[in-house]
Amino acid sequence: MRTFLILTVDGVTNGFVYAIIALALVMIWRATRVINYAQGAMGMFTTYATLFAISHGVTYWLAFVIALGGGFLLGAGIERLVVRPVESRPPLNVVILTLGLLILLEALAPMLFGGQVKSFPAPFSRIDLSIGTTQLYISTFDIFVIGAVILTMITLLLFFQRTTIGLRMRAAAFGPEIARLLGVRVGRMLTLGWGLAALLGAMAGVLIAPAIFLYPNNMDEILVFGFTGAVLGGLDSPVGAVVGALLVGLGLSYVGGYAGSDLETIGGLVILIAVLMVRPQGLFAARRQREA
């Protein structure tokens, strides 16, 4: 029972981090029909920059905000300069483009910041809490992570559903040509979308770094798990992304705990294949499929 609880808490906490990446991927997918394979690497890069700031005296919280802002700028900049010209070309080209960005960022980071594994500070204690003599298997930092992610999701929901700019972004994603005819600057909305997605990636990077440390490839697995979660949930559904990511987090945790940590990813793969064989378009796929 005790193991189960520990694994569950671990799985949920990790799952929420995968969920941010999954949401970022879904956001970009819905708007541009592109999977940004560099999403994790972009987050890693901003995390390096954040650590740089912290090590030069900036407080954690200010650095956190800088990370989000920097991530936003990075994403928006990449969309405008590099992705926009390629958007209308064959889809595989965009895949290679984002893979190129992935490779480039993972090589630039150690060149700029040094390649050895670094530790990253956590703003709260990572020791498991206990009430009296009962162990709770969850730390303050874990609660912070889960809280931050939930808060972000609610903010995103309100942003997209209640603001005019959110409406514009949804319109630009669902019907770009029609949106154009209605005066929506679709190009700008796409840039904004990439910026937001990168902001989410930056958040993921900073939140996961204390646990897995900071090194150039540290977000590779997070990307894979986030992508798996998004695919599991159905790429067009933000709710699916979150649910899928949580399932992946839990699944990996249980497999790792009960079967062995090196079987984790294979376990995730099996879960993914099992779901996709039954529902090839993901769990929450809409009945009416948009063309990819």
Place this chain on the structure above:
Amino acid sequence: MLEVIDLTVAYGGVVALDSVSLTVAEGMITTVLGANGAGKTTLVRTISGLVKARRGRVRVAGTDLTGRAPEAIARLGVAHVPEGHGIISEITVDENLRLGGLWRRDRADQRLAIDEAYELFPPLLARRHLPAASLSGGERQMLSVARALAARPRVLLLDEPSLGLHATVLAQIMDRLRTLTRERRLAVLLIEQNARSALSVADDAVVLSLGRVVARDRATQLAGDDALRHAYLGF
């Protein structure tokens, strides 16, 4: 008010429009008729900026639209209701309506325009918070037109509004269209394959064939010209 001057459009090697010129004055409805592939849809798509012209100019109240991005043209007061409804099914009816006028600065008037749209098309009011996907064909067409009007355009481009519509609903919409055009001094370009219905509501008519203007007259004159009707309009 809407001037199309010597417009030529080509896709690859195929010429879709060949030196097409026409004018639509304020408060008037001009219908563009012709068979499938005559270039009617290309014409409106070029005016609204979705397609780039090889030669020629498009002007609205003197302002040159040629070569501008579609969103810029929309913000200059040109509303294009595309073939096949062109609503965004994943958002609600109300959101579709709001979308049309979002770029306008007058917030109060935006809301007023939407309320007027609901008055024009009451069935939409009942469904305002439902996803647009739940609307029937006729209601979608209503939404499309309502949304275009909610932006308070000066020029209205309607591409085959009769497609898939029940005759009564079509008559309703066409009737309202005529009133609105006069009231709001709109310049309306109406693309139609259903020539009979179009000629009954329009003031002027232009007939396209293989990308060229082959006839141009008052709608009543054209409706009475049997030879022309047989040759180009199929009735």
Place this chain on the structure above:
Amino acid sequence: MHMSRSTLLRHAVLFLLLAVVLLAGTYTLSAFWNYNLAEIAIFVIAAAGLTVLTGINGQLSLGHGALMAVGAYTTSLLLKEQPQLPFLLTVLASIVSTGLAGGIIGVAAARLRGPYLAGATLALAVGLPQLAIHFGSVLGGNQGLNVAPPAAPAVLGGDFPEERWLAWIAIVAAMITLFLLANLVRGGAGRTLRAVHDNEVAARLAGIDVARVQVLAFMISAACAGLAGSLFAYWVGITAPTGFGLQLSLQLLSAIVIGGLGSLWGAVWGSTILVLLPVWTNGLTSNLNLSSDITNNLPLAVYGAVLVFAMLVLPRGIQGTVTSLSGGARQWFLKRRLDQRTAEVEL
């Protein structure tokens, strides 16, 4: 598969000639360059297989590095148990085992399209190498399994250099693979693969068993990856999980797109760039006195930048650009001749 005999012959002659030229060329190259030549040839095999799957059949695979791993580990395991096994046998075993693995993956992935397929193969790429760690006692864990390089046959002389023999094996294997795939692609099978890619619904209506085609495409490309993996094991000398990570899969995919998607020649260009670019970058930096962080990562940074740049500037890849340029040139020449003729007539 109605393959005209003349095309078959043409291909055979072409690849035979190429093989002879390259084999002769190895005598003029240093050990270092023969080693690189071997690596290029190995990647050509894997890339050509991936071209058939992704370029022609349209199934995106981000996991071919894992398939190469299957081939490599098959060979390494067999050699571990029976070090005296003939080289041809281990290679053949790898082709079969990886082909079967490809078949299993193909069946599991038959209904997946686009990013869903990408996601599944991505998970495969990251997860499969971990099996080597889990079954560490058999598969060597992180340290991996050692593989002795194949000895050149006695008939070539006792002092036949090791890298030259490796290069010869790789070149011959690559030529045979290209020959087989070129014929596959030109013939009816190629048309079927393309048909399914272009329009699945239409293909089904035409009576094509789409699922079967998808699985077969996977098996063929997997067999190529298995062959490449087996040769790779001999080439590297150690088969360990780190050699077959996500990066390898990404490198293969990017190679075929840069080279020219859907073209076997593209696979050749892409593999060449894949191998030579880091060599060239390293050559540049070795003269400068740079920190190890920079020298270790610069080749990759350059490769990433080249990918980004290539997608911006050469959307059809190298082979695609060559084709369109030569097509454009031909048109220009024809037009010139036509204009000249017209001028003559008017005179």
